[in-house]
Amino acid sequence: MTDPLILTLALDEEAQGFFERERRRLFPPERNMIPAHLSLFHKLPGEEIATVSDRLSNVADRTSPLPLDVTGVMFLGRGSAYRVEGADEVRNELAAGWQNWLTPQDRQGFRCHVTVQNKVTGAEAKRTFTALQESFAPFSATGIGFDLWHYRGGPWEAAGHFPFQGAPT
DSSP states (O other): OOOOEEEEEEEOHHHHHHHHHHHHHHSOGGGOOSOOOEEEEEEEOGGGHHHHHHHHHHHHHHOOOEEEEEEEEEEOSSSEEEEEESOHHHHHHHHHHOGGGOOHHHHSOOOOEEEEEOSSOHHHHHHHHHHHHHHOOOEEEEEEEEEEEEOOSSSOEEEEEEEOOSOOO
């Protein structure tokens, strides 16, 4: 069986840098094996990589950079994430063509976010969440494409980058 694929939304350099710095600061170092990311799909079939890549290329070619809003902080129970708005439409378009492949996790309601802390104690998670909430100020970001990854059980392996090519709106 082929390793599954993970699809993330590529972010502009400034936003990616911010989330990456937060993740390095807050995530347990021994568990921080992947970059900060905004997951669109957690498990697509690896044996369908050619079909997935063709669809991503097609959608990316006609999608303009996505204006995103980082609107708040989410408590995850054992960590925290930043809530992001603006990616639902493109994610729904992709999901409509992949219904037969979607796992229960990817079929449930999409909560667009970037996790910056996970797998810590409940007390540490609450302290972090409170601190992030107190210092949070909304900001804008831009989705600039799709990043496809092979999941190999540890660090992810890049499987493709699909930049948005549509004319800005």
